[in-house]
Every structure is written in C-alpha cells, then in structure tokens.
Amino acid sequence: MSDKSEACPSAAPANGRRRFLLGASALPAIAGAGLTLAGAPAHAALKTSAHIVIAGSGLGGLAIAARLSRGLDGAKITVIDRKEIHNYQPGYTLVATGIWPVDKVSDRNVDLMPAGVEWVREMVAEFDPVANAVVTDSGRRIEYDYLVVATGLHLDYAQIEGMDVAAIGSNGLGSVYPGPAAAEATWHAMDSFRRKGGSALMTLPATPLKCAGAPLKMTFMVVDRLKQAGTRGASNIAFHSALDNIFSVPRINDEVLRRWAELDIPVTFNSKLVAVDIGARRATVANPEGERREIGYDFIHVVPPMRAPDAVMNSPLPWQQGGFAAGGWLEVDPGTLRHRRFPNVFGLGDINGTGKGKTAATIKKSAPLVAQNLIDVIAGREPSQHFDGYTSCPLLIREGSALLVEFDYDNRLTPSLPMIDPLQDSYFAWIMKYRLLKPAYMAVLKGRV
Amino acid sequence: MYEIWLTLNILFELGLQYLPEVIGTALLWAMLMLFAATRPGVGWRQGLVPAIAVGAIVTVISFLVTPGMTKSSFANMGYWVDWMNLFFYAAAFGAVAAALAWPIAASMYRTA
C-alpha cells in the first residue's frame, strides 16, 4: 500500500458547474488575503556542463529539477526514482476524514517531470559520495558533479509488532500515512466507528514526523465526526504520545492540549505504541522504562515511526552523531541545506536532519533557496541563501475550520501575513487547506513559486 | 511582490483544474460582447446599472451559499479575516456575473 504501488485513480467525474463555482470561489480569497513564502527572483541562467543527480522525484525532487533546469544552461540533470504516480500527500488527511474523494490526490509523474530532464526509472540502492556516484538497484553506476538528496523518508511500520499496512481499513485500524488507498481505508474505518461510537486510540511516535500536525488533525476530526453522528457521548478518545509533548512548538502544543482538555481527550505522555493485535483490537503501549500495557480499542490511528530510507541510512551521508544519527537523517547545515561533509551534496525535503521542516510548505520555501545555493556553488561562490526552518501546517480542528500554524527553527510563530492569527479557529485557514494548498503545491512542484 | 506572484500562480493552477469551465465562461463572455458590439445603437452606459445590480445580487447570494459549498458554515467565521475572505469570494462571483450581464443589458438598451 505504498505510494509506489498505487494506481492512478480515474479523473473525478465531478459536477462541472459546482466545480467551477467552488474553484472560482477561491480566487478572491487569495487576492484578498494572499499567501507568502520565499520569492524566486529571475536570474540569467548560469552556463555550465555540470552533471546534477537528483535522488527522488517527490515534491522536493521535482521542484528542484524544475528550478535547476531553468537556472542552469547546459547542465545535465538526472532524476532517479521509480515512482510513476505522484501523490499530493497533504490531501491524505482530507481523504482519511471523509472530506475529499481519493481521486483528488494522484497525478502521473510523467506529466510533472520538467522538460529536458533525464528520468531514470530506478531507485538509488547505494550512495557513494566519496566517489561522487550513486548505484541504482539495477546495478547501474551514475557519476555526478553535484547531488541533491530528496528521497523523502521511510515509514517504519515494522517497528510496531503485529502491524500490517494491508489491513488498514479493517477491524477499526486506521493510518493516514502510507498512501491514498490507506487514507481512504482509514476513512472507512473511522466512518464505521463513528456510527456506533466506542473507544478511539490515537498515537504519536517519538521520531521526527512528516507533517507532525497530521496525528493531531486526525484526532480533532474523529471528535468532529463522532459529534456529527451523535455518538460522541457514547465514546472516549485517548491520545498516547511517545514524547513528553504532542507538538514540538510549545505555543501550539499548549493550545492543542488546552482544546483537547475542553474536548475531553486525555493525553498520556511517554507512552509509545509498540504492538497491535489487529484481529483482537488490542494495542500495547510501553513507557520509557519498558513497562508494557495493553489497551482495547474500537478504532486506532497508527502513526508509524519514521526514518531515512535504507539507501541513505546505510550510506556515509547521515549524521554520524547527535539526535538525527539514529534515524539516518541527512547531515545538512540547517541554514544552507548543504551537506556538512560533502560540499557538492545538498538535501531537500523530508530527508533532511534538521530541527524542523518535514512539510510541503518547507519545500516551498527551501527549494528556491537550495537551487540558488547550488547554483552559487557551481559558480564557485559560497551559498548565498539562508533557510530559517519555515514549516507550516493548516491544522484541521473540525469540518469547516482550521488553524493556520506557521513557525521556524526557533519555534517562533511566523504568520505569512501579519493579520493571520495562528491560534484562531478560521474559515480562511480551512479554505487554504480545502481548496488553495493543492494549487500552491503544484506551483511549487513546477518551480514557479 | 512575492504574494502577488504566488497569488497569480495559484489562480493559474486553479484555472488549470477548472479549465473547461474557465474557457467556457470566457468564450461565452466573448460571444456576448461580440454580439452586443456588432449591433448598432447598443446602450453600453445604460447597461452598466443593471449589470452592476446583477453583480450585486450574485454577490449577496454567493456570500450566503459559499460557506456551505465549501463544507463549512457561518458558525466557522472566526474573525475579520474570514469575513473579508468570504466577501472577496462572493464579490468575484458578482464580478463575473456583472461581466456576463453587461453585454446582455446593453443590447436590451438599444436606441437604434
């Protein structure tokens, strides 16, 4: 049920008039309120014969490929990734909570690959940054002058004993992360749970997460769906966090906990999901001392631990020490996103071992910056751009309302526009998530914003 | 400056999502304009008032129905930014309606 294995669903047979009205309705919202992230000033293309290899063709890989193919004249750009279907991952939470149909999140990668870029439909099996080469899983060796690592991350469900990704959707098992089919199956599980109500167990692992807001959104939405079905009174929802918080930004953490206290969602800290018996609907959680406890549930949302993909993890590229070493995260300088030991290597997106920044919004701001820094390095200059760790997440709090949370490495709240109140329940934030983020994502992917 | 560029890009991508509808509306408007422009004595000035009235009515209706059409409701209007957005949404529909109504109204005010 991975992104790679899922077929592209057929085009949406949506009602044309309604679609148009909904689409057009977005226009003035943007004109009125605007959005912001880093700009990409136009420069004359730099002449070079450099060969740049990009590992990964997700949002990061495609965005940097588009930018480099415009910013460099004469360079050879090779993208390596077997993936044929591009999935709009921020849409998964909308699918998994019954807001969007699943066919809105998938596109064909071939339609998104920038012109003039060589696409090698294989996976990198080995990174050899000492020899400036990668080896693909077919054994092909590809040498490069510069490398951009944009492989995303690995969902490590294997760390949860008894977990079976193929079983998502059955027996009250939900998990929004693996791909569109899992998101849709999660909605089916949530939908049947809300009809009768019961006990919901929501989880959070201890590792860095892509869209760390997603487990919180799922929790808010379970409550909302139960309320809509009239079964909230007959239900209880418990959140188990493997950490001593639920979100790394203290102000957001406190705000969400305050709201959950009002919604009667108790949180157990330092309680990690370690096993699940899917058929019996029983989960096992463990505290840092290793004491295990079994909990019965009617619906569970499993959030897997996350780490770097094997090819990166088993290479010389990860951090060698410190908090990011265990997950095999890429050792980049948080400001320039250039590798700290291999100066011709840059990292972009979820793979980076940085304090924040595993969101599409992060790529929106950092892709132009990495492109410019790489162009600087090719031109023999030092990287000129500095990344502040911008991360953003429209936090769904119920159907029709969200919080637009934006922050940086230093946990400062950094609203794109001063008028946006990050802690305010907002229709505007909802519209961002519901209708405007995908168009913005597509513009990022094409390297235009 | 960047916000404007970003907004234009989002509009462009939205337009791509709804391309048949966008093209259809643009074609309809062009045809109406052409029809009106080729008729003698068309009252462009007089047509403005009813066109604006149509635009205003559509703005009001859009204002009322847009939250529901976007899976939300008036209860979710949290602060002035939300109301401002909703107003601009509605006004955009109103502007499109006024643009379509103008050549029709102008043709109806023919003096020749």
Ligand SMILES: Cc1cc2nc3c(=O)[nH]c(=O)nc-3n(C[C@H](O)[C@H](O)[C@H](O)COP(=O)(O)OP(=O)(O)OC[C@H]3O[C@@H](n4cnc5c(N)ncnc54)[C@H](O)[C@@H]3O)c2cc1C
């Ligand atoms: C449920 C969910 C909700 C989210 N919500 C939001 C949100 O609201 N807002 C937001 O901004 N972000 C959100 N995100 C996060 C956002 O989608 C990701 O941060 C973003 O897509 C990461 O892009 P990437 O290019 O780094 O990785 P990906 O898009 O995952 O792409 C990585 C690519 O690398 C390829 N790859 C992996 N290993 C190799 C290899 N060895 N060789 C070659 N290629 C390889 C993969 O096949 C894949 O195509 C959400 C994510 C999820 C899952």
